[in-house]
Amino acid sequence: MLESKIKVVNPLGLHARAAAQLVRLASGFKSRIKLRRIDNAVIADAKSILSVLTLAASKGTRLKLEVEGEDEQEALQAVEEIFVNGFDEI
Amino acid sequence: MPSSKENESPKISVADFVEKSFAKLGIEVLAGKKGLHKKQIASKRIQKFGLALAGFTHYINEGRIQIVGQSEISYLSQLESAKRIEAINNLDLEKICCILITKKLVPPEELLNIADERNLPILRTAQVSSNAISYISSFLLETLAPQITLHGVLIGMYELGVLLLGESGIGKSECALDLIARGHRLVADDAVLIKKLGENLEGFSPELTRGHLEIRGLGIINVRDLFGVSAVASCKKIELCIEFQKWQDVLEVERLGLDRQEKEIFGVKITKYILPVSAGRNLSTLVETAVRVHLLKVAGFDAAQKLIAKHSAIVGGQ
Numbered sequence: 077m078l079e080s081k082i083k084v085v086n087p088l089g090l091h092a093r094a095a096a097q098l099v100r101l102a103s104g105f106k107s108r109i110k111l112r113r114i115d116n117a118v119i120a121d122a123k124s125i126l127s128v129l130t131l132a133a134s135k136g137t138r139l140k141l142e143v144e145g146e147d148e149q150e151a152l153q154a155v156e157e158i159f160v161n162g163f164d165e166i
Numbered sequence: 167m168p169s170s171k172e173n174e175s176p177k178i179s180v181a182d183f184v185e186k187s188f189a190k191l192g193i194e195v196l197a198g199k200k201g202l203h204k205k206q207i208a209s210k211r212i213q214k215f216g217l218a219l220a221g222f223t224h225y226i227n228e229g230r231i232q233i234v235g236q237s238e239i240s241y242l243s244q245l246e247s248a249k250r251i252e253a254i255n256n257l258d259l260e261k262i263c264c265i266l267i268t269k270k271l272v273p274p275e276e277l278l279n280i281a282d283e284r285n286l287p288i289l290r291t292a293q294v295s296s297n298a299i300s301y302i303s304s305f306l307l308e309t310l311a312p313q314i315t316l317h318g319v320l321i322g323m324y325e326l327g328v329l330l331l332g333e334s335g336i337g338k339s340e341c342a343l344d345l346i347a348r349g350h351r352l353v354a355d356d357a358v359l360i361k362k363l364g365e366n367l368e369g370f371s372p373e374l375t376r377g378h379l380e381i382r383g384l385g386i387i388n389v390r391d392l393f394g395v396s397a398v399a400s401c402k403k404i405e406l407c408i409e410f411q412k413w414q415d416v417l418e419v420e421r422l423g424l425d426r427q428e429k430e431i432f433g434v435k436i437t438k439y440i441l442p443v444s445a446g447r448n449l450s451t452l453v454e455t456a457v458r459v460h461l462l463k464v465a466g467f468d469a470a471q472k473l474i475a476k477h478s479a480i481v482g483g484q
Contacts (some may be wrong), residue, residue, distance in 0.1 A: 088480065088481070088482065092424065092474040092477060099421050101307065132479040132481055134480075
Protein backbone atom coordinates (compact mmCIF):
# COMPACT_ATOMS: atom_id res chain seq x y z
CA MET A 77 0.00 0.00 0.00
CA LEU A 78 1.18 3.48 -0.85
CA GLU A 79 0.38 6.59 1.17
CA SER A 80 0.74 10.26 0.62
CA LYS A 81 -0.45 13.51 2.16
CA ILE A 82 -2.38 15.93 0.00
CA LYS A 83 -4.10 19.25 0.46
CA VAL A 84 -7.17 20.75 -1.18
CA VAL A 85 -5.86 23.88 -2.88
CA ASN A 86 -8.65 25.01 -5.19
CA PRO A 87 -10.75 27.89 -3.85
CA LEU A 88 -14.08 26.11 -4.05
CA GLY A 89 -12.83 23.04 -2.20
CA LEU A 90 -13.74 19.53 -3.20
CA HIS A 91 -17.10 20.63 -4.56
CA ALA A 92 -19.50 18.45 -6.52
CA ARG A 93 -18.02 18.78 -9.98
CA ALA A 94 -14.48 18.38 -8.71
CA ALA A 95 -15.63 15.32 -6.78
CA ALA A 96 -17.16 13.87 -9.92
CA GLN A 97 -13.89 14.50 -11.76
CA LEU A 98 -11.98 12.69 -9.03
CA VAL A 99 -14.40 9.76 -9.01
CA ARG A 100 -14.16 9.41 -12.77
CA LEU A 101 -10.36 9.42 -12.60
CA ALA A 102 -10.23 6.96 -9.70
CA SER A 103 -12.68 4.57 -11.36
CA GLY A 104 -10.19 4.11 -14.18
CA PHE A 105 -7.75 2.32 -11.89
CA LYS A 106 -7.90 -1.18 -10.49
CA SER A 107 -6.44 -0.22 -7.11
CA ARG A 108 -8.52 0.58 -4.06
CA ILE A 109 -8.19 4.31 -3.47
CA LYS A 110 -9.11 5.89 -0.15
CA LEU A 111 -9.09 9.43 1.14
CA ARG A 112 -8.89 10.04 4.86
CA ARG A 113 -9.39 13.40 6.54
CA ILE A 114 -6.52 14.10 8.92
CA ASP A 115 -8.54 16.32 11.28
CA ASN A 116 -11.32 13.77 11.85
CA ALA A 117 -11.96 10.16 11.11
CA VAL A 118 -13.95 10.44 7.90
CA ILE A 119 -12.76 8.00 5.25
CA ALA A 120 -13.99 8.05 1.68
CA ASP A 121 -13.79 5.62 -1.20
CA ALA A 122 -12.52 7.72 -4.11
CA LYS A 123 -14.62 5.71 -6.56
CA SER A 124 -17.93 6.59 -4.93
CA ILE A 125 -19.40 10.04 -5.42
CA LEU A 126 -21.54 10.06 -2.29
CA SER A 127 -18.61 8.88 -0.26
CA VAL A 128 -16.34 11.64 -1.59
CA LEU A 129 -19.01 14.25 -0.91
CA THR A 130 -19.20 13.21 2.76
CA LEU A 131 -15.59 14.35 3.17
CA ALA A 132 -16.93 17.91 2.85
CA ALA A 133 -13.39 19.03 2.15
CA SER A 134 -13.09 22.78 1.70
CA LYS A 135 -9.98 24.73 0.68
CA GLY A 136 -7.04 23.96 2.93
CA THR A 137 -8.33 20.61 4.17
CA ARG A 138 -5.53 18.07 4.58
CA LEU A 139 -6.16 14.52 3.43
CA LYS A 140 -4.29 11.27 3.53
CA LEU A 141 -4.35 9.30 0.30
CA GLU A 142 -4.11 5.52 0.56
CA VAL A 143 -3.78 3.41 -2.56
CA GLU A 144 -3.53 -0.35 -2.72
CA GLY A 145 -3.52 -2.62 -5.76
CA GLU A 146 -1.65 -3.66 -8.86
CA ASP A 147 -1.56 -0.16 -10.40
CA GLU A 148 -1.07 1.71 -7.12
CA GLN A 149 1.93 3.67 -8.35
CA GLU A 150 0.10 5.19 -11.32
CA ALA A 151 -3.08 5.71 -9.35
CA LEU A 152 -1.30 7.55 -6.55
CA GLN A 153 0.47 9.78 -9.00
CA ALA A 154 -2.67 10.62 -10.96
CA VAL A 155 -4.74 11.46 -7.89
CA GLU A 156 -1.95 13.56 -6.38
CA GLU A 157 -1.65 15.42 -9.62
CA ILE A 158 -5.34 16.29 -9.86
CA PHE A 159 -5.24 17.70 -6.32
CA VAL A 160 -2.03 19.66 -6.93
CA ASN A 161 -3.48 21.12 -10.12
CA GLY A 162 -6.52 22.22 -8.16
CA PHE A 163 -8.83 20.34 -10.52
CA ASP A 164 -7.72 22.66 -13.32
CA GLU A 165 -9.43 25.54 -11.60
CA ILE A 166 -6.41 27.60 -10.64
CA MET B 167 -25.47 5.44 -33.79
CA PRO B 168 -28.93 4.16 -34.51
CA SER B 169 -29.63 3.75 -38.18
CA SER B 170 -32.25 6.08 -39.45
CA LYS B 171 -34.22 6.88 -42.53
CA GLU B 172 -35.12 10.48 -42.75
CA ASN B 173 -37.72 11.91 -45.01
CA GLU B 174 -38.09 15.63 -44.52
CA SER B 175 -40.86 16.27 -47.00
CA PRO B 176 -43.12 13.30 -47.58
CA LYS B 177 -45.61 13.28 -50.43
CA ILE B 178 -48.83 11.47 -51.06
CA SER B 179 -50.21 10.50 -54.44
CA VAL B 180 -53.62 11.80 -55.42
CA ALA B 181 -54.86 8.19 -55.62
CA ASP B 182 -53.83 7.64 -51.99
CA PHE B 183 -55.51 10.83 -50.93
CA VAL B 184 -58.77 9.82 -52.62
CA GLU B 185 -58.68 6.40 -50.98
CA LYS B 186 -57.71 7.49 -47.47
CA SER B 187 -60.17 10.35 -47.23
CA PHE B 188 -63.04 8.43 -48.84
CA ALA B 189 -64.85 7.83 -45.57
CA LYS B 190 -65.01 11.53 -44.84
CA LEU B 191 -65.18 13.18 -48.24
CA GLY B 192 -66.58 10.42 -50.48
CA ILE B 193 -64.51 11.65 -53.39
CA GLU B 194 -65.44 10.68 -56.96
CA VAL B 195 -63.02 11.07 -59.83
CA LEU B 196 -64.58 12.96 -62.73
CA ALA B 197 -61.63 13.19 -65.11
CA GLY B 198 -57.89 12.72 -65.50
CA LYS B 199 -57.85 9.21 -64.00
CA LYS B 200 -54.47 8.50 -65.60
CA GLY B 201 -52.84 11.14 -63.44
CA LEU B 202 -54.06 9.69 -60.12
CA HIS B 203 -50.92 7.76 -59.32
CA LYS B 204 -48.47 10.10 -60.99
CA LYS B 205 -49.56 13.39 -59.46
CA GLN B 206 -48.31 14.04 -55.93
CA ILE B 207 -49.65 16.25 -53.18
CA ALA B 208 -46.56 17.79 -51.58
CA SER B 209 -47.89 20.67 -49.53
CA LYS B 210 -50.12 20.57 -46.49
CA ARG B 211 -51.66 23.86 -47.51
CA ILE B 212 -54.57 24.05 -49.91
CA GLN B 213 -55.30 26.75 -52.44
CA LYS B 214 -58.31 28.26 -54.19
CA PHE B 215 -58.06 29.45 -57.77
CA GLY B 216 -59.75 32.78 -57.22
CA LEU B 217 -58.01 35.38 -59.36
CA ALA B 218 -55.94 32.77 -61.18
CA LEU B 219 -59.00 32.12 -63.36
CA ALA B 220 -58.99 35.77 -64.37
CA GLY B 221 -55.39 35.40 -65.61
CA PHE B 222 -53.43 36.25 -62.43
CA THR B 223 -51.71 32.86 -62.19
CA HIS B 224 -48.45 33.80 -60.42
CA TYR B 225 -49.46 32.34 -57.13
CA ILE B 226 -50.39 28.83 -58.17
CA ASN B 227 -48.12 26.66 -56.06
CA GLU B 228 -46.93 23.26 -57.10
CA GLY B 229 -48.16 20.27 -55.13
CA ARG B 230 -51.15 21.91 -53.50
CA ILE B 231 -54.73 20.72 -53.75
CA GLN B 232 -56.76 23.31 -55.61
CA ILE B 233 -60.26 23.72 -54.20
CA VAL B 234 -62.94 24.81 -56.63
CA GLY B 235 -66.18 26.04 -55.13
CA GLN B 236 -69.26 27.96 -56.11
CA SER B 237 -67.48 31.21 -57.02
CA GLU B 238 -65.02 29.55 -59.44
CA ILE B 239 -67.73 27.47 -61.12
CA SER B 240 -70.03 30.50 -61.47
CA TYR B 241 -67.22 32.59 -62.91
CA LEU B 242 -66.38 29.92 -65.50
CA SER B 243 -69.97 29.31 -66.47
CA GLN B 244 -70.62 32.96 -67.30
CA LEU B 245 -67.72 32.99 -69.79
CA GLU B 246 -68.15 32.06 -73.44
CA SER B 247 -66.80 28.64 -74.34
CA ALA B 248 -63.65 29.95 -76.04
CA LYS B 249 -62.81 32.26 -73.11
CA ARG B 250 -63.46 29.44 -70.71
CA ILE B 251 -60.95 27.20 -72.50
CA GLU B 252 -58.45 30.04 -72.47
CA ALA B 253 -58.95 30.68 -68.78
CA ILE B 254 -58.44 27.00 -67.96
CA ASN B 255 -55.38 26.60 -70.19
CA ASN B 256 -53.84 29.68 -68.62
CA LEU B 257 -53.77 27.99 -65.23
CA ASP B 258 -50.29 26.43 -65.56
CA LEU B 259 -51.85 22.98 -65.43
CA GLU B 260 -48.50 21.17 -65.15
CA LYS B 261 -48.00 22.61 -61.68
CA ILE B 262 -51.39 21.58 -60.38
CA CYS B 263 -51.60 18.17 -58.70
CA CYS B 264 -55.38 17.91 -58.58
CA ILE B 265 -58.56 19.95 -58.49
CA LEU B 266 -61.25 19.25 -55.93
CA ILE B 267 -64.74 20.47 -56.69
CA THR B 268 -66.92 20.89 -53.61
CA LYS B 269 -70.66 20.85 -52.93
CA LYS B 270 -71.20 18.34 -55.76
CA LEU B 271 -71.08 21.22 -58.26
CA VAL B 272 -71.12 20.41 -61.97
CA PRO B 273 -67.93 21.59 -63.70
CA PRO B 274 -67.98 22.85 -67.29
CA GLU B 275 -67.38 20.21 -70.00
CA GLU B 276 -64.29 22.08 -71.19
CA LEU B 277 -62.53 21.60 -67.85
CA LEU B 278 -63.14 17.84 -67.89
CA ASN B 279 -61.93 17.51 -71.49
CA ILE B 280 -58.75 19.44 -70.88
CA ALA B 281 -58.10 17.51 -67.65
CA ASP B 282 -58.45 14.19 -69.48
CA GLU B 283 -56.00 15.38 -72.12
CA ARG B 284 -53.46 16.55 -69.57
CA ASN B 285 -53.99 13.68 -67.09
CA LEU B 286 -54.96 16.13 -64.36
CA PRO B 287 -57.28 14.49 -61.81
CA ILE B 288 -60.55 16.31 -61.23
CA LEU B 289 -62.14 15.19 -57.96
CA ARG B 290 -65.53 15.97 -56.51
CA THR B 291 -67.04 15.82 -53.05
CA ALA B 292 -70.48 16.56 -51.70
CA GLN B 293 -69.01 18.49 -48.75
CA VAL B 294 -69.09 22.30 -48.80
CA SER B 295 -65.76 24.07 -49.23
CA SER B 296 -65.26 25.10 -45.61
CA ASN B 297 -65.81 21.57 -44.29
CA ALA B 298 -63.66 20.03 -47.00
CA ILE B 299 -60.85 22.51 -46.33
CA SER B 300 -60.78 21.95 -42.60
CA TYR B 301 -60.77 18.17 -43.02
CA ILE B 302 -58.11 18.21 -45.74
CA SER B 303 -55.88 20.56 -43.73
CA SER B 304 -55.81 18.29 -40.72
CA PHE B 305 -55.48 15.17 -42.89
CA LEU B 306 -52.50 16.61 -44.75
CA LEU B 307 -50.90 18.00 -41.59
CA GLU B 308 -50.70 14.48 -40.26
CA THR B 309 -49.96 12.68 -43.51
CA LEU B 310 -47.29 15.10 -44.70
CA ALA B 311 -45.64 15.62 -41.30
CA PRO B 312 -41.87 15.13 -41.40
CA GLN B 313 -41.16 11.59 -40.35
CA ILE B 314 -38.25 9.37 -39.52
CA THR B 315 -37.86 5.71 -38.62
CA LEU B 316 -35.43 5.03 -35.79
CA HIS B 317 -34.04 1.73 -34.68
CA GLY B 318 -35.23 1.41 -31.11
CA VAL B 319 -38.13 0.60 -28.86
CA LEU B 320 -40.93 2.91 -27.78
CA ILE B 321 -42.69 2.21 -24.50
CA GLY B 322 -45.53 4.10 -22.87
CA MET B 323 -44.64 4.59 -19.20
CA TYR B 324 -46.71 6.65 -16.76
CA GLU B 325 -48.27 8.49 -19.72
CA LEU B 326 -44.84 9.33 -21.18
CA GLY B 327 -43.43 7.98 -24.40
CA VAL B 328 -39.98 6.62 -23.59
CA LEU B 329 -37.66 5.88 -26.49
CA LEU B 330 -35.05 3.19 -25.84
CA LEU B 331 -32.04 3.33 -28.12
CA GLY B 332 -28.86 1.29 -28.39
CA GLU B 333 -27.14 -1.04 -30.78
CA SER B 334 -28.79 -4.32 -31.66
CA GLY B 335 -28.25 -7.14 -29.22
CA ILE B 336 -27.77 -4.83 -26.24
CA GLY B 337 -31.09 -5.87 -24.73
CA LYS B 338 -33.69 -3.27 -25.71
CA SER B 339 -36.39 -5.79 -26.55
CA GLU B 340 -35.72 -7.86 -23.43
CA CYS B 341 -35.91 -4.70 -21.36
CA ALA B 342 -39.18 -3.84 -23.11
CA LEU B 343 -40.58 -7.26 -22.24
CA ASP B 344 -39.64 -6.73 -18.62
CA LEU B 345 -41.33 -3.33 -18.62
CA ILE B 346 -44.47 -4.78 -20.21
CA ALA B 347 -44.57 -7.42 -17.48
CA ARG B 348 -44.53 -4.54 -14.98
CA GLY B 349 -47.59 -2.98 -16.57
CA HIS B 350 -46.09 -0.55 -19.08
CA ARG B 351 -47.28 -0.43 -22.67
CA LEU B 352 -45.48 -1.34 -25.87
CA VAL B 353 -45.83 1.10 -28.74
CA ALA B 354 -43.19 -0.12 -31.17
CA ASP B 355 -40.28 -2.54 -31.25
CA ASP B 356 -37.24 -2.33 -33.51
CA ALA B 357 -38.65 0.30 -35.84
CA VAL B 358 -40.20 3.40 -34.34
CA LEU B 359 -41.95 5.74 -36.72
CA ILE B 360 -41.62 9.29 -35.44
CA LYS B 361 -43.67 12.16 -36.80
CA LYS B 362 -43.33 15.80 -35.93
CA LEU B 363 -46.79 17.15 -35.31
CA GLY B 364 -46.66 20.80 -34.36
CA GLU B 365 -43.89 21.04 -31.75
CA ASN B 366 -44.40 17.47 -30.53
CA LEU B 367 -42.83 14.20 -31.54
CA GLU B 368 -45.37 11.43 -31.87
CA GLY B 369 -44.15 7.86 -32.03
CA PHE B 370 -45.98 5.06 -33.79
CA SER B 371 -45.39 1.52 -34.88
CA PRO B 372 -45.36 0.63 -38.54
CA GLU B 373 -48.66 -1.14 -39.32
CA LEU B 374 -47.05 -4.53 -39.96
CA THR B 375 -45.12 -4.96 -36.73
CA ARG B 376 -47.63 -3.30 -34.37
CA GLY B 377 -47.89 -5.09 -31.04
CA HIS B 378 -45.04 -7.48 -31.82
CA LEU B 379 -41.72 -8.00 -30.11
CA GLU B 380 -38.73 -10.05 -31.15
CA ILE B 381 -37.07 -11.90 -28.29
CA ARG B 382 -33.95 -13.86 -29.02
CA GLY B 383 -34.63 -17.49 -28.28
CA LEU B 384 -38.40 -17.11 -28.53
CA GLY B 385 -38.72 -15.45 -31.90
CA ILE B 386 -41.54 -13.04 -32.71
CA ILE B 387 -44.18 -12.79 -30.01
CA ASN B 388 -47.54 -11.04 -30.03
CA VAL B 389 -47.69 -8.83 -26.96
CA ARG B 390 -51.42 -8.17 -27.20
CA ASP B 391 -52.27 -11.86 -27.27
CA LEU B 392 -49.87 -12.68 -24.46
CA PHE B 393 -50.37 -9.76 -22.09
CA GLY B 394 -53.71 -8.31 -23.10
CA VAL B 395 -54.91 -5.17 -24.76
CA SER B 396 -53.63 -2.86 -22.03
CA ALA B 397 -50.04 -3.95 -22.75
CA VAL B 398 -49.99 -2.16 -26.11
CA ALA B 399 -50.59 1.44 -27.14
CA SER B 400 -50.97 2.78 -30.64
CA CYS B 401 -49.07 6.03 -30.30
CA LYS B 402 -47.33 8.12 -27.68
CA LYS B 403 -45.80 11.55 -27.43
CA ILE B 404 -42.06 11.02 -27.04
CA GLU B 405 -40.72 12.89 -24.03
CA LEU B 406 -37.70 10.95 -22.87
CA CYS B 407 -34.90 9.04 -24.54
CA ILE B 408 -32.77 6.41 -22.86
CA GLU B 409 -29.71 5.17 -24.64
CA PHE B 410 -28.09 1.89 -23.65
CA GLN B 411 -24.35 1.67 -24.15
CA LYS B 412 -21.87 -1.04 -23.42
CA TRP B 413 -19.99 -0.14 -20.25
CA GLN B 414 -16.60 0.06 -21.95
CA ASP B 415 -17.98 2.31 -24.72
CA VAL B 416 -19.32 4.95 -22.36
CA LEU B 417 -16.93 7.87 -22.43
CA GLU B 418 -18.15 9.67 -19.37
CA VAL B 419 -20.62 8.10 -17.02
CA GLU B 420 -22.88 10.61 -15.34
CA ARG B 421 -22.09 10.52 -11.64
CA LEU B 422 -23.78 13.60 -10.27
CA GLY B 423 -26.93 13.93 -12.35
CA LEU B 424 -26.53 17.70 -12.72
CA ASP B 425 -25.98 17.88 -16.45
CA ARG B 426 -28.85 17.31 -18.80
CA GLN B 427 -28.17 15.56 -22.07
CA GLU B 428 -30.42 15.99 -25.02
CA LYS B 429 -31.45 14.19 -28.14
CA GLU B 430 -32.66 16.27 -31.01
CA ILE B 431 -35.15 15.01 -33.57
CA PHE B 432 -36.51 17.48 -36.13
CA GLY B 433 -35.31 20.34 -33.95
CA VAL B 434 -37.30 19.13 -30.95
CA LYS B 435 -35.08 18.50 -27.92
CA ILE B 436 -35.87 15.76 -25.46
CA THR B 437 -34.00 14.74 -22.33
CA LYS B 438 -31.65 11.83 -22.79
CA TYR B 439 -30.06 9.51 -20.27
CA ILE B 440 -27.18 7.24 -21.17
CA LEU B 441 -27.29 4.01 -19.19
CA PRO B 442 -24.21 1.80 -19.24
CA VAL B 443 -25.14 -1.85 -19.64
CA SER B 444 -23.31 -4.70 -17.96
CA ALA B 445 -24.10 -7.98 -16.27
CA GLY B 446 -25.91 -7.50 -13.02
CA ARG B 447 -27.52 -4.20 -13.88
CA ASN B 448 -31.26 -4.59 -14.00
CA LEU B 449 -32.18 -2.51 -17.01
CA SER B 450 -35.91 -2.33 -16.52
CA THR B 451 -35.57 -1.11 -12.94
CA LEU B 452 -33.04 1.45 -14.13
CA VAL B 453 -35.31 2.65 -16.92
CA GLU B 454 -38.29 2.85 -14.58
CA THR B 455 -36.21 4.85 -12.10
CA ALA B 456 -34.92 7.14 -14.85
CA VAL B 457 -38.50 7.92 -15.83
CA ARG B 458 -39.42 8.64 -12.21
CA VAL B 459 -36.38 10.91 -11.85
CA HIS B 460 -37.42 12.71 -15.00
CA LEU B 461 -41.01 13.14 -13.79
CA LEU B 462 -39.76 14.50 -10.48
CA LYS B 463 -37.40 16.93 -12.21
CA VAL B 464 -40.18 18.13 -14.50
CA ALA B 465 -42.24 18.75 -11.37
CA GLY B 466 -39.37 20.85 -9.97
CA PHE B 467 -37.70 18.44 -7.57
CA ASP B 468 -34.06 17.72 -8.27
CA ALA B 469 -32.40 15.45 -5.73
CA ALA B 470 -28.88 15.96 -7.08
CA GLN B 471 -29.18 19.71 -7.05
CA LYS B 472 -30.56 19.74 -3.53
CA LEU B 473 -27.84 17.54 -2.10
CA ILE B 474 -25.10 19.44 -3.87
CA ALA B 475 -26.43 22.79 -2.71
CA LYS B 476 -26.28 21.45 0.83
CA HIS B 477 -22.76 20.16 0.23
CA SER B 478 -21.57 23.46 -1.24
CA ALA B 479 -22.89 25.31 1.78
CA ILE B 480 -20.76 23.10 4.01
CA VAL B 481 -17.61 23.11 1.88
CA GLY B 482 -17.80 26.79 0.95
CA GLY B 483 -18.78 27.91 4.43
CA GLN B 484 -15.73 26.61 6.28
